[in-house]
Amino acid sequence: MPQLTVDGATLTYDDEGPRDSAEVPLVLVHGWTANRHRWDHQTAHFAERRRVVRLDLRGHGDSSGAGVRTIAELAADVLALLDHLEIERCVLVGHSMGGMIAQTITLAHPERVERLVLVNSISRMTYSRGRGLLMAASTLVPYKLFVATNIQRAFAPGYPRAEIREYIRASAATPREVVMTLYGAMRAFDVLDRLGEIRTPTLLVHGYHDIQLPVTQMLRMAKACPDAVVRIIDAGHELPVERPAELTAAIDSFVTAPAAA
Numbered sequence: 245m246p247q248l249t250v251d252g253a254t255l256t257y258d259d260e261g262p263r264d265s266a267e268v269p270l271v272l273v274h275g276w277t278a279n280r281h282r283w284d285h286q287t288a289h290f291a292e293r294r295r296v297v298r299l300d301l302r303g304h305g306d307s308s309g310a311g312v313r314t315i316a317e318l319a320a321d322v323l324a325l326l327d328h329l330e331i332e333r334c335v336l337v338g339h340s341m342g343g344m345i346a347q348t349i350t351l352a353h354p355e356r357v358e359r360l361v362l363v364n365s366i367s368r369m370t371y372s373r374g375r376g377l378l379m380a381a382s383t384l385v386p387y388k389l390f391v392a393t394n395i396q397r398a399f400a401p402g403y404p405r406a407e408i409r410e411y412i413r414a415s416a417a418t419p420r421e422v423v424m425t426l427y428g429a430m431r432a433f434d435v436l437d438r439l440g441e442i443r444t445p446t447l448l449v450h451g452y453h454d455i456q457l458p459v460t461q462m463l464r465m466a467k468a469c470p471d472a473v474v475r476i477i478d479a480g481h482e483l484p485v486e487r488p489a490e491l492t493a494a495i496d497s498f499v500t501a502p503a504a505a
Contacts, residue, residue, distance in 0.1 A: 253309025257299035261291035275340030277415035279305025285488035303422035368436035400480030451479035
């Protein structure tokens with residue numbers, strides 16, 4: 245596993261596919277408590293014809309490091325990896341928190357993103373008063389219960405329980421400091437009023453049954469970014485693994501479509 249040291253963290257990543265492809269590299273960024281293997285299906289498909297890079301974010305998966313406080317700091321890690329790999333321009337794909345990272349990079353460095361794909365991600369978390377109080381209270385329960393409850397809710401009804409238990413186990417292995425700090429960072433993330441600045445071709449793809457980040461919140465993004473392509477898939481929050489083939493097909497169709505004039 246190749247690794248890169250950035251500001252005290254060791255980032256583990258995969259760099260696959262042909263380097264001489266005429267297509268720009270695809271960069272995949274996973275979400276909160278997850279790891280780069282969320283993208284196994286997409287990596288296998290796209291690496292047949294283009295370079296594909298995916299990483300474990302700081303404190304996740306096989307990457308070390310803690311102390312990260314903001315989405316912007318995670319975005320800086322991704323940019324450091326792209327610089328290390330000499331990738332000047334890419335198709336940037338982010339799931340959930342990874343989509344927040346992707347938005348941050350695109351707003352700060354639009355010249356580096358040829359196309360943007362946001363999977364089950366939002367630009368601003370909006371809750372009723374009751375829902376906000378419930379989320380705040382959830383941080384007071386034992387850590388493993390907090391993680392298990394959030395991961396269980398991420399999957400649409402009917403997803404195999406044995407597989408969900410494996411995702412819970414992997415998520416609970418993420419250091420508590422990382423999980424809880426980034427939970428707060430996601431709740432504080434807000435770039436909705438800046439989405440109109442994004443001129444990069446954008447795909448918004450979301451699970452219809454997502455109760456973690458409801459589809460209605462994604463539709464606010466579509467309103468703020470009217471030229472974006474919107475796809476709704478019959479799944480929950482974990483689209484990359486709940487409906488991997490459908491998500492891969494949606495991304496493939498988007499990245500291979502001719503750019504609008």
